Amino acid sequence: MFVQDIDKQIEDYKARIESLEAERAAQAKKIEGFDAFEAAIAKVSADYGVSRDELYMSKGDELVEWVKSMSKLSHRPDAYNDLKSYFARVIGREGNAPKKASAKATGPKLEVGSYRNPHTGETLEKIKRNPKDLDNWISEYGLDTVQSWKL
Template sequence: MSRLAEFRKLEQQLAQHLAELESLKNDSGLQKEIEFETKLRALLGEYGFSLKDVINILDPQAGRRSSAQAIAPVKAQRKARDMKVYKNPHTGELVETKGGNHKLLKQWKAEHGSDTVESWRSN
């Protein structure tokens, strides 16, 4: 991309961002939020409090939760797999497994078919 094309592209983006900024300046909801923040910060300054102090007053557990989460994030745990028991009616052999990656189970499925072996499941 040529320098001129890059300049024009950035110029268009700047104009677009300025238009968005102007529309936000006229948003009454944003004006209320700005006014609230200004008054809140003035009030905090008047009484010598910080935002952390206010959070600790309103929610004393917030500091403990955030520091505990930062130290050790909670990992989502999967449900433990159920034990499956298969009994071969031809040989009487039992296979207990939590997954389908059992060597003997794979042999049976290759020899007799998956549907047949699944019918051998006892629980």
């Protein structure tokens, strides 16, 4: 099979090569900028006695906002994903993971049934959870006493 417009394809490839060479030059300039930035940080550290940690701490709020802004991007950078997985591991290790809501009541447990307060003559019925007045009795008279009032 013979290609009729081979000269056109060669020109297209040359244009693509020129575009890639321009990208490579731009990338080299950025790397040079990163190196200059590192040198500037080292100079500030030496001249003013500022450590990297102090520098980053002084920019902490800006760094937090930068990380938050990365979460809104459709394609998140690797740095964001690395930070996300790191903090998930730290939170899991420290036991600070968000706790699921418990369906169980946190107050003292009483058996299901009716309870009569001998001081007031009032009767309350417990079905699932302690009624508010029953909890008040427990805090006022004590759990053992209220348990003894079961009918």
